[in-house]
Amino acid sequence: xxxxxxxxxxxxxxxxxxxxxxxxxxxxxxxxxxxxxxxxxxxxxxxxxxxxxxxxxxxxxxxxxxxxxxxxxxxxxxxxxxxxxxxxxxxxxxxxxxxxxxxxxxxxxxxxxxxxxxxxxxxxxxxxxxxxxxxxxxxxxxxxxxxxxxxxxxxxxxxxxxxxxxxxxxxxxxxxxxxxxxxxxxxxxxxxxxxxxxxxxxxxxxxxxxxxxxxxxxxxxxxxxxxxxxxxxxxxxxxxxxxxxxxxxxxxxxxxxxxxxxx
Amino acid sequence: xxxxxxxxxxxxxxxxxxxxxxxxxxxxxxxxxxxxxxxxxxxxxxxxxxxxxxxxxxxxxxxxxxxxxxxxxxxxxxxxxxxxxxxxxxxxxxxxxxxxxxxxxxxxxxxxxxxxxxxxxxxxxxxxxxxxxxxxxxxxxxxxxxxxxxxxxxxxxxxxxxxxxxxxxxxxxxxxxxxxxxxxxxxxxxxxxxxxxxxxxxxxxxxxxxxxxxxxxxxxxxxxxxxxxxxxxxxxxxxxxxxxxxxxxxxxxxxxxxxxxxxxxxxxxxxxxxxxxxxxxxxxxxxxxxxxxxxxxxxxxxxxxxxxxxxxx
Ligand SMILES: Nc1ncnc2c1ncn2[C@@H]1O[C@H](COP(=O)(O)OP(=O)(O)OP(=O)(O)O)[C@@H](O)[C@H]1O
Ligand SMILES: [Mg+2]
Numbered sequence: 001x002x003x004x005x006x007x008x009x010x011x012x013x014x015x016x017x018x019x020x021x022x023x024x025x026x027x028x029x030x031x032x033x034x035x036x037x038x039x040x041x042x043x044x045x046x047x048x049x050x051x052x053x054x055x056x057x058x059x060x061x062x063x064x065x066x067x068x069x070x071x072x073x074x075x076x077x078x079x080x081x082x083x084x085x086x087x088x089x090x091x092x093x094x095x096x097x098x099x100x101x102x103x104x105x106x107x108x109x110x111x112x113x114x115x116x117x118x119x120x121x122x123x124x125x126x127x128x129x130x131x132x133x134x135x136x137x138x139x140x141x142x143x144x145x146x147x148x149x150x151x152x153x154x155x156x157x158x159x160x161x162x163x164x165x166x167x168x169x170x171x172x173x174x175x176x177x178x179x180x181x182x183x184x185x186x187x188x189x190x191x192x193x194x195x196x197x198x199x200x201x202x203x204x205x206x207x208x209x210x211x212x213x214x215x216x217x218x219x220x221x222x223x224x225x226x227x228x229x230x231x232x233x234x235x236x237x238x239x240x241x242x243x244x245x246x247x248x249x250x251x252x253x254x255x256x257x258x259x260x261x262x263x
Numbered sequence: 264x265x266x267x268x269x270x271x272x273x274x275x276x277x278x279x280x281x282x283x284x285x286x287x288x289x290x291x292x293x294x295x296x297x298x299x300x301x302x303x304x305x306x307x308x309x310x311x312x313x314x315x316x317x318x319x320x321x322x323x324x325x326x327x328x329x330x331x332x333x334x335x336x337x338x339x340x341x342x343x344x345x346x347x348x349x350x351x352x353x354x355x356x357x358x359x360x361x362x363x364x365x366x367x368x369x370x371x372x373x374x375x376x377x378x379x380x381x382x383x384x385x386x387x388x389x390x391x392x393x394x395x396x397x398x399x400x401x402x403x404x405x406x407x408x409x410x411x412x413x414x415x416x417x418x419x420x421x422x423x424x425x426x427x428x429x430x431x432x433x434x435x436x437x438x439x440x441x442x443x444x445x446x447x448x449x450x451x452x453x454x455x456x457x458x459x460x461x462x463x464x465x466x467x468x469x470x471x472x473x474x475x476x477x478x479x480x481x482x483x484x485x486x487x488x489x490x491x492x493x494x495x496x497x498x499x500x501x502x503x504x505x506x507x508x509x510x511x512x513x514x515x516x517x518x519x520x521x522x523x524x525x526x527x528x529x530x531x532x533x534x535x536x537x538x539x540x541x542x543x544x545x546x547x548x549x550x551x552x553x554x555x556x557x558x559x560x561x562x563x564x565x566x567x568x569x570x571x572x573x574x575x576x
Contacts, residue, residue: 058460078461082462082463094455094458098450099454107451110447111463113444114444115443120446121439171461174462
């Protein structure tokens, strides 16, 4: 590998997305360094999910640009961004409920698998070997996120908390460089939230850059190296946990609308 | 070998049924029915990959069946091509057409995709009816017998084995595809398109690919039908045949390859059995369809399997 990159892994410049008259993301600029945990916080409707959708190609921006690892990736399709090393989870689950849990994770490995039609139809021997490897690695990833009990489960028979982790396992299947998590702890009980907490820390240790969107402030303040605060689609401020916590604009944005999750 | 997986056990069972069925086929009429079931089943197995697994509708697959039938017929009857070469060239040509048509229309979703495929089927049907110098128009055209290595393949008993063998092959292809990374991508698209895309799946490429494969299945079945029956008319290219095919897939059970075979068998056989009812035939046929979908909402095979699994617990 080359020397550490002097530039940020991801930089966003004047990024905007409007839905009709609603400026969901408005002239947003920030940079994310490689290998850190970055959180994006803000009140409901601040534009966090929209931002993630822009970064991962689910939406095309109205204007502005996104640079990932030195190249302009603005407007690329989600699968093309996945190929460059982005993976994500969803606030509203996007599980493949028509498949088993393990197959969900195997889909996450899609880019590293033999996906040719002819090899598939004729079941080339090399493909069968790849399938075994894929099943094993999927099991490994499921254990990594704490889904040991669901190795043979169908996705539609799993509880909500397990599905949240299944999405993380699927996202890890592509060996991403940048992992974006949209409210991974929403709807989880304190024990489960704590597990997500340690999981994020372990991911960061393994060198993956994590972008965390989360309302649970204790989780955010505990794991983040860097926080970006959004309000009405604009950047309110950014900095370390301490800087953000004490910023009067942040307190105003949250307390002004009494939406701060209890710490 | 694990006989309980579809790819071994199910395939072996299908082969056994095809091998033993002639014991029950008392005359040529029943051979004809069995062959018709086989032909419909080949199309349905392919169509089920598109509808049942990838979750994309097509109301135009009779068009691909017709292109296969008329492609083989025209190349062998009008241009004197050897039937095997005509079949290969026709299948390749249909694949290309499906690719060109599929790219724009598979960007559509739901009702819009249904409309677009419907339109495609109707256009193919109109072209076949109006190009009467090549196709014989509404009167149809005759097709030479299939010859292979100088042997002429004719008669119900010969075609029973050809169609039976092709069906086993079609099912094997389908089962292989479904249990491969490419097949998983199709099922993922059905489960959550955006979830699939962010996992690195190129949705358009996957949809167009399975559309082409299902069109090729239909085309091969069409080519074989042309040579087997020796005479083809535009009837099998009609919109109604497209609907019939989709109905078979849904009736047998979506996302189940053997369900598609059973759906094709049931809905091909049923009208034959109901002819004794004369003018009440269509009423009873409709009633059977409606009650099946009420009592077996997932389609025949998946509902039965589910009931069986519940009982075992
Ligand atoms: N597809 C869409 N069409 C129209 N408006 C949208 C769409 N997606 C988001 N919005 C609007 O954009 C704004 C930002 O929404 P977004 O979902 O990004 O907020 P969020 O910060 O993720 O909120 P939450 O914390 O509730 O998840 C909201 O006003 C929302 O109604
Ligand atoms: Mg959100």
